[in-house]
């Protein structure tokens with residue numbers, strides 16, 4: 464049976480890295496007989512500046528109805544300071560499709576890319592379960608007296624029992640499947656509302672007696688991730704903390720250019736998923752042809768696993784490891800290749816694997 468995915472290349476380096484991921488998919492389709500139709504959606508800053516289109520609801524509904532997954536490059540463009548199109552595209556999918564778990568693996572593929580003294584790739588292998596629909600990301604910003612001496616900018620954060628519980632459950636289930644410890648992080652010492660995370664964790668814990676579970680304030684966790692990354696398995700966090708820890712984790716595992724992610728609704732198998740590199744549109748290097756395509760390619764790997772092609776996903780991870788070991792990669796990971804050459808090197812190694 465054929466499967467269908469939608470692809471949004473987006474802004475900045477998005478189209479550069481997605482082009483390489485698409486060539487990888489093409490190769491897997493050819494070699495492995497994967498029957499996956501690709502629907503490319505011309506959305507992003509370019510389109511928004513041309514005709515005001517962000518992500519029309521009818522189109523989003525059609526994607527939801529006809530596709531198993533979406534692969535996204537990145538959105539965000541200095542020419543659109545309001546970020547309106549980026550918000551509608553990214554949050555449109557995360558919120559409207561209720562993709563409450565943002566799964567961001569922190570897995571170092573080679574020793575050389577682990578930046579910590581005395582640590583190797585065996586020490587950096589954990590995963591962030593980031594709550595993806597609530598927290599400080601709910602649209603409730605407010606300001607008063609803009610630019611005046613009494614200006615007040617306000618925002619609120621929202622954590623619902625249902626939202627916290629389903630995210631923690633997904634994190635616990637991952638910990639169970641992979642026999643990992645779980646740490647939940649919050650900042651309830653300064654923001655009392657966040658204590659709901661501690662209470663719900665305590666309620667769920669008896670259901671997972673075999674899992675070593677702890678809670679750590681997010682500032683302490685940030686430090687411990689650097690000092691002892693090997694102590695971590697699953698990290699469950701609210702939306703904002705998960706976002707920050709994901710970039711920190713990407714740096715621990717070799718850099719932002721490598722990190723993949725999935726936005727899922729784990730309680731409903733078969734629900735549409737959104738897959739995207741952790742990095743953004745990187746305007747500082749856009750158009751230079753030096754962006755690392757591996758974050759996008761590994762996100763495609765996660766997408767393939769979601770579609771039931773676990774063997775293809777594993778091959779992608781092995782080939783990514785090999786290109787890095789052989790330094791057939793972009794400058795951010797110690798290589799000298801441009802984006803297209805790094806993509807070609809990846810496909811050559813994939814073909815021989």
Ligand code: NAD
Nearest residue numbers: 537538539540719720741742743744745747748754755795
């Ligand atoms: P960024 O992730 O785009 O870039 C941070 C740094 O990492 C930059 O120095 C960049 O050059 C480098 N980098 C990122 N990806 C790389 C790659 N593949 N290869 C090599 N180097 C890479 O973060 P930012 O600069 O804070 O954000 C830029 C724009 O992207 C903003 O508009 C932001 O809102 C948006 N953004 C979008 C997403 C998304 O679409 N999911 C994610 C993060 C940021």
Ligand code: IPM
Nearest residue numbers: 538539549553706709741743
């Ligand atoms: C990410 C990004 C987004 C987020 C931005 C672009 C809104 O940083 O996907 O990590 O904060 O979720």
Ligand code: MN
Nearest residue numbers: 706707710741
């Ligand atoms: Mn981020």
